[in-house]
Amino acid sequence: MSTPVSTSRTKSRDGASRVQDPEGTKQNIIEVAAQEFALNGLSGARIDEIAAKTRSSKRMIYYYFGSKEGLYVSALENAYRQVREGEAKLDIEGLPPLDALKRLVEFTFDHHHQHEEFIRMVMIENIHHGEFLERSGVIRDLNVTAIGSIEAIYAKGLADGVFRAGLDPLEIHWQISALCFFNVSNRATFSKIFGKDVGSAAYQESLRRQTVEMVLRFVVKAEKLGGV
Amino acid sequence: MSTPVSTSRTKSRDGASRVQDPEGTKQNIIEVAAQEFALNGLSGARIDEIAAKTRSSKRMIYYYFGSKEGLYVSALENAYRQVREGEAKLDIEGLPPLDALKRLVEFTFDHHHQHEEFIRMVMIENIHHGEFLERSGVIRDLNVTAIGSIEAIYAKGLADGVFRAGLDPLEIHWQISALCFFNVSNRATFSKIFGKDVGSAAYQESLRRQTVEMVLRFVVKAEKLGGV
DNA sequence: CAAAGAGTACGAACTAGTTAGTACATTTGC
DNA sequence: GCAAATGTACTAACTAGTTCGTACTCTTTG
Known part of the structure; x- marks a missing residue:
């Protein structure tokens, strides 16, 4: 929250440094979502709240998971x-x-x-x-x-x-x-x-x-x- | 659900027929609310939905219970x-x-x-x-x-x-x-x-x-x- | 081997619909 | 007449989902 990741630069398998990190982003979203859903329930959890706690954005949640329910299912599976x-x-x-x-x-x-x-x-x-x-x-x-x-x-x-x-x-x-x-x-x-x-x-x-x-x-x- | 009470006319203890029935209204609201909360959770339940299933109205819910949470607590107590x-x-x-x-x-x-x-x-x-x-x-x-x-x-x-x-x-x-x-x-x-x-x-x-x-x-x- | 092209990853601002709660007027029973 | 009970219509805030535009990465091609 108070630690702005200056760049979300991570190492991919081949060692090249990159700003984009799809798997990491997805996993990060799922983890935050799991916490929020577990705490507030499906209807109680807020997409904006989840997005804010993520290293990513709301846009990305819909990009990867399609809908609130899609995200919930992914979090549940995880x-x-x-x-x-x-x-x-x-x-x-x-x-x-x-x-x-x-x-x-x-x-x-x-x-x-x-x-x-x-x-x-x-x-x-x-x-x-x-x-x-x-x-x-x-x-x-x-x-x-x-x-x-x-x-x-x-x-x-x-x-x-x-x-x-x-x-x-x-x-x-x-x-x-x-x-x-x-x-x-x-x-x-x-x-x-x-x-x-x-x-x-x-x-x-x-x-x-x-x-x-x-x-x-x-x-x-x-x-x-x-x-x- | 399919038995529309033609008039909300109920008998009070003294047998006089009356249109107003605070206790009955309250109890009816609580029963409907309990169902809805039990089914959808606190945040999942909708006040408008509860009101619609009531013999009363949303106005009455706030009149008697003050807030959604107030209604929830009453339903829980009940x-x-x-x-x-x-x-x-x-x-x-x-x-x-x-x-x-x-x-x-x-x-x-x-x-x-x-x-x-x-x-x-x-x-x-x-x-x-x-x-x-x-x-x-x-x-x-x-x-x-x-x-x-x-x-x-x-x-x-x-x-x-x-x-x-x-x-x-x-x-x-x-x-x-x-x-x-x-x-x-x-x-x-x-x-x-x-x-x-x-x-x-x-x-x-x-x-x-x-x-x-x-x-x-x-x-x-x-x-x-x-x-x- | 550089430039173009294509597809993936991402951000900021916006929208349409919903939802808890309220203002105001009216009716009812004593 | 008066207080409690009730109906109607409204609003301000919120919320899931979208639009549009951009940057990054990899591949293709001349």
């Missing part, structure tokens, strides 16, 4: 892509199922906690009944990955005899998501209604532990629940 | 009041703690399910970081009631030796809320990402059962978990 890339970092290969599940829940809890902007985008998208997610196309990529690790863990846990039978991996995923998502999405009203800062480090620590425990107690056979 | 009144119908006095908890979870699940408009209002309020809830005042009334029944149930369950010790009633409430709230709030994106209608009667039935089971398994001592 948010999902980022989060999915983050999820890929979770490494639970080779862990025994009980530990793997524990790590998965902890990871999801932390991951959601760290990506509030993404959570808010999903909230907003749900307010819009998911219509932009639907018309986007990135969704196709997401469904396989997200549910994959739980399916693997659950199958292994069943085979090892530590998990109880008859559960649906998708429902387990649903439960984990619910607990971790709500923790970020409803923090404001929850804190205000109960007059307690649910977002404080101490309370988050406690909620994290309880969340892990709740999932494990649900999935793991009672007699196998040792030092959880 | 939503909370309604839901709280609904919650009062839950009767678990005298039930053994395990059954009481089960009923409480089932009730919360169903209640959230049936009040999508309220859920959406809370989502929107969270997008706004709960600032309107804060500046409202109705909150004070809510905190005591909402957490009260869980506290009572948990204390009784502890005394009876069926619940495990060391849990925080507020956290139990948080978990139940998370599971029941998410079920309504994130149905759109969840369904679209996994290509499955999570809102279908069959799936809801299953989720309801799993939710109850999850909470009970978390709270109840392992050896007391008989035919849950």
Whole structure:
């Protein structure tokens, strides 16, 4: 805002210095847009406001994204892509199922906690009944990955005899998501209604532990629940 | 919508017919506003649209509520009041703690399910970081009631030796809320990402059962978990 | 190898339509 | 008669989207 980039000179792949930088401009716009949409919603965000916070201009937003909704969809896709890339970092290969599940829940809890902007985008998208997610196309990529690790863990846990039978991996995923998502999405009203800062480090620590425990107690056979 | 009230003639308490009906007008405006805000958000809702769907006019909205935000706060308060009144119908006095908890979870699940408009209002309020809830005042009334029944149930369950010790009633409430709230709030994106209608009667039935089971398994001592 | 041409990237100012809020006059019920 | 309730018509500000013109980069051609 107060740092006028004297020239938007950047290095392209071949090393030639250039003033024009399409990819950089696009990315910059998307990042600013994501922030604004996450903060104010689709109708609440202002194109002029987004443009002002950009290194670029309103003209460029329409040049690259066509419309406000087009920009919103791009920002949404970008948010999902980022989060999915983050999820890929979770490494639970080779862990025994009980530990793997524990790590998965902890990871999801932390991951959601760290990506509030993404959570808010999903909230907003749900307010819009998911219509932009639907018309986007990135969704196709997401469904396989997200549910994959739980399916693997659950199958292994069943085979090892530590998990109880008859559960649906998708429902387990649903439960984990619910607990971790709500923790970020409803923090404001929850804190205000109960007059307690649910977002404080101490309370988050406690909620994290309880969340892990709740999932494990649900999935793991009672007699196998040792030092959880 | 297709039933045009020929005259806005309503009966007041004393039975006299009158054209003017301040309370009725106010309530009618609030109900329409709640619908519109829940559907489109604070910035997405249009005062002219709300006015058009009312039996009254835009003039009256400003006459009674002062501003768009004033109307929003009133609609929000009304939503909370309604839901709280609904919650009062839950009767678990005298039930053994395990059954009481089960009923409480089932009730919360169903209640959230049936009040999508309220859920959406809370989502929107969270997008706004709960600032309107804060500046409202109705909150004070809510905190005591909402957490009260869980506290009572948990204390009784502890005394009876069926619940495990060391849990925080507020956290139990948080978990139940998370599971029941998410079920309504994130149905759109969840369904679209996994290509499955999570809102279908069959799936809801299953989720309801799993939710109850999850909470009970978390709270109840392992050896007391008989035919849950 | 320089000049012309073509397509992409970008900026400033403008426009048409929308939207929250208001001024003023009028009706209604006591 | 009088205060509360209500209808009509307006406005000032905002906002998504556009127009027109320019600069930069790469390619083609003589």
